[in-house]
Amino acid sequence: MGGDDALSVVAALTPATTPVVAVDAFGGDHAPAEIVTGALTAQREHGIPVLLTGPAPRLRSVVANLGATGELRIVPAEDNIAMDEGALASLRRPRSGVAVACQLVRRGDAAAVVSAGSTGGVVATARLRLRSLPGVLRPGLAVVLPTSPNRTVLIDVGATADPKPEMLVQFGQLGVAYAQLALGVAAPKVGLLTIGAEPGKGNKLTRRAHELLAADQPHGALPLNFAGNVEGGDLLAGELDVIVSDGFTGNVALKTLEGSIRFAFGEVRGAVTATRAARVGAFLQRNGLRELRRRLDAESYGGAALLGLGGTVVIAHGASKAPAITAACRLAADLALGQITEKINERLPVARDRHRIFRGV
Amino acid sequence: MGGDDALSVVAALTPATTPVVAVDAFGGDHAPAEIVTGALTAQREHGIPVLLTGPAPRLRSVVANLGATGELRIVPAEDNIAMDEGALASLRRPRSGVAVACQLVRRGDAAAVVSAGSTGGVVATARLRLRSLPGVLRPGLAVVLPTSPNRTVLIDVGATADPKPEMLVQFGQLGVAYAQLALGVAAPKVGLLTIGAEPGKGNKLTRRAHELLAADQPHGALPLNFAGNVEGGDLLAGELDVIVSDGFTGNVALKTLEGSIRFAFGEVRGAVTATRAARVGAFLQRNGLRELRRRLDAESYGGAALLGLGGTVVIAHGASKAPAITAACRLAADLALGQITEKINERLPVARDRHRIFRGV
Numbered sequence: 001m002g003g004d005d006a007l008s009v010v011a012a013l014t015p016a017t018t019p020v021v022a023v024d025a026f027g028g029d030h031a032p033a034e035i036v037t038g039a040l041t042a043q044r045e046h047g048i049p050v051l052l053t054g055p056a057p058r059l060r061s062v063v064a065n066l067g068a069t070g071e072l073r074i075v076p077a078e079d080n081i082a083m084d085e086g087a088l089a090s091l092r093r094p095r096s097g098v099a100v101a102c103q104l105v106r107r108g109d110a111a112a113v114v115s116a117g118s119t120g121g122v123v124a125t126a127r128l129r130l131r132s133l134p135g136v137l138r139p140g141l142a143v144v145l146p147t148s149p150n151r152t153v154l155i156d157v158g159a160t161a162d163p164k165p166e167m168l169v170q171f172g173q174l175g176v177a178y179a180q181l182a183l184g185v186a187a188p189k190v191g192l193l194t195i196g197a198e199p200g201k202g203n204k205l206t207r208r209a210h211e212l213l214a215a216d217q218p219h220g221a222l223p224l225n226f227a228g229n230v231e232g233g234d235l236l237a238g239e240l241d242v243i244v245s246d247g248f249t250g251n252v253a254l255k256t257l258e259g260s261i262r263f264a265f266g267e268v269r270g271a272v273t274a275t276r277a278a279r280v281g282a283f284l285q286r287n288g289l290r291e292l293r294r295r296l297d298a299e300s301y302g303g304a305a306l307l308g309l310g311g312t313v314v315i316a317h318g319a320s321k322a323p324a325i326t327a328a329c330r331l332a333a334d335l336a337l338g339q340i341t342e343k344i345n346e347r348l349p350v351a352r353d354r355h356r357i358f359r360g361v
Numbered sequence: 362m363g364g365d366d367a368l369s370v371v372a373a374l375t376p377a378t379t380p381v382v383a384v385d386a387f388g389g390d391h392a393p394a395e396i397v398t399g400a401l402t403a404q405r406e407h408g409i410p411v412l413l414t415g416p417a418p419r420l421r422s423v424v425a426n427l428g429a430t431g432e433l434r435i436v437p438a439e440d441n442i443a444m445d446e447g448a449l450a451s452l453r454r455p456r457s458g459v460a461v462a463c464q465l466v467r468r469g470d471a472a473a474v475v476s477a478g479s480t481g482g483v484v485a486t487a488r489l490r491l492r493s494l495p496g497v498l499r500p501g502l503a504v505v506l507p508t509s510p511n512r513t514v515l516i517d518v519g520a521t522a523d524p525k526p527e528m529l530v531q532f533g534q535l536g537v538a539y540a541q542l543a544l545g546v547a548a549p550k551v552g553l554l555t556i557g558a559e560p561g562k563g564n565k566l567t568r569r570a571h572e573l574l575a576a577d578q579p580h581g582a583l584p585l586n587f588a589g590n591v592e593g594g595d596l597l598a599g600e601l602d603v604i605v606s607d608g609f610t611g612n613v614a615l616k617t618l619e620g621s622i623r624f625a626f627g628e629v630r631g632a633v634t635a636t637r638a639a640r641v642g643a644f645l646q647r648n649g650l651r652e653l654r655r656r657l658d659a660e661s662y663g664g665a666a667l668l669g670l671g672g673t674v675v676i677a678h679g680a681s682k683a684p685a686i687t688a689a690c691r692l693a694a695d696l697a698l699g700q701i702t703e704k705i706n707e708r709l710p711v712a713r714d715r716h717r718i719f720r721g722v
Binding site: 118119120147158161162193194195196201202203204206231232233234235236237245246247248249251252253254255256257258259260261262263264265268 | 565622624
């Protein structure tokens, strides 16, 4: 069937004031059942109108199994990007679930996209279908780290693996816009992830990025509250609102952080159940530990926000189950309601010269 | 006094078969008292002959306070690299404690160096005073991660921030030599730290390094048992013996790992002492948790080994107290006894062409 016909019916159904979230129903390890279940909860319990994209016959049967026929709207997509496919696959699949979800945003039929597909594939598709905002060189992927009492935004965790120093500065601007919305901080403090705390330390990329972050922002961009270099050990210190990184290092750091916390909990569990006295102790503590686990669980992050494109995309963890998808839908709706792309446009007005120079990078 | 006179007396004191360790007594946050105490324990309890380098008058009084006058030998150095100084400082300080310690190794008066000074300063000094092994392009800094039951070597964690892909392959060779000695593994499995498990994923550096690691090793270098890409979350999985990284990413990952484990323990401590029942539980578990903490504590790593130079250098954590310095001395002596530099020479025989091409990189 023709994609355009399928899309055109959607606009009529959508009240202009409520952010509609397009959900890639077949992206992720537990797709489609967990994805659709999570989307249904977002719509039923949080009032977020959802559009599911994916092969229509299979999707209809999943929706029917959940007793949500006529309640969850479906936009057909022809096939999907497999979890083990990379960025190039997205170019071969103009009708994939993610591509159709992005087209819904581009046409104004949805306000944001949620996908638990492979990060590389979703980023490549979104870049192609949504384009960068005029003043933005490259998109950055942002997550909120589970520090307390203050949370910290880490950007980029994998959208741009080999950025230029100027792009790191822009990630700072994207991160500030995100922190203002997601953390409610008026003037977020920005740090640069590197090695060694002093300005001269780091690799070539971060030494130059440090200079640019510390200098006046060019071409009418809003000023940054730059607090200097931070190291890997500072990620969870909760002292900064935004930490900037290239996408390669940020992805390694995020996955190291998640893996290390998982490892530490595993070791604690081993230690506290090794003797009978310790098992009694573990029983007495179970509520506190369970609540802690929930807070630190990757599912509670709500997904990573791909920022700097002409539309909001939330990438959930590939292993997401229904609650993570619900959280991702809520994050996507919040970002759309908070007008994240407009805020980014304010921070980074189009600078023609820089735009021309870096467009082809 | 002249440095050469001071050095020449040492050779006569040193039996050829026992590895002497030169300890930079004034490097580190807790220098000199904790450093000298740790060195004294290494000598008294582990039979490792120690040479202390540093300003002689102050060092003599520290040694006297420990009741070790005449027991701990001192080699005078004129000044020291401060913790907040970088690599360039080392070039201005030819008589620093680290420089003198390296000269002791170069002359054959010591077999290895231990310093808790700043990583950048120690690496720069060691590169200048010890030079690279003939076939080695750049040194790599290796640590043993606290995985269980099998431990994993991560290399490089900060010696070379901007390596070429060929250097990452050599880090694999250095890591294999280290894992054979330190972990006792005959044919260590080598992984490449990157983002995304598939060969085509990563940044430019790791995509090329993956190709080189997977190909036949050039110029008579020994074969590598390459197991493919790993992600940050795999660092503590204990499934590989050696994980290769550029020094920038490796340093961020190591510090993220340490910080995350510290964070998780802090959160657990908060959770288990929040209610009276949980406090009773914590009391019942205290032995298991204490032992676990000790195992995961950064101090038990024994320090990072700087590999690929014409001598063994162990860099202890800047915050090292006496037990960490003792562990670093033991690691340094073990590496010297196990002839780590000779093993590296076997794995990477001089390849004239490659050597000439990359020398100036």
